[in-house]
Amino acid sequence: MKKTVLLIEDDYLDIESVKRAFKKLNVDCDLHVAHNGADGLALLTGSASQNTRITPDIIILDINMPKMSGIEFLRIVKNYYSFKNIKIFILTTSMEEYDKFSTETLGIDGYIIKPLSFTAPVSPETAKFIDALLN
Secondary structure (H helix, E strand, O other), X not given: OOEEXXXXXXXXXXXXXXXXXXXXXXXXXXXXXXXXXXXXXXXHHOOOOOOOOOOOOEEEEOOXXXXXXXXXXXXXXXXXXXXXXXXXXXXXXXXXXXXXXXHHHOOOOEEEEOOOOOOOOOOHHHHHHHHHHHO
């Protein structure tokens, strides 16, 4: 079954990097992109300007973004019962233990340091992400 993925990322080059990585792995998914946490939340709740509402299987979330950070986004989304089954993976440049601890406390499914790479050897977090994408 084709997965729906929401990528919440403010950096154009990182968005393209994810798209290239998906193509290299032959991931066939419906990819939606939001450029900050506020826009991502609007897509999830249907309050986006285009009246678009999506229900992704997976969210790929950056931490450091304008308007609403990834951690702020997580705090809000984890309060919605209807979003509890969405797998959320952090994709960030932050190697700060505080960021990793904060997001893990909020119930993420994985914490991946940029750049996203599917070349061996992959981290256990990336392996978990690949499994979520393909299965």
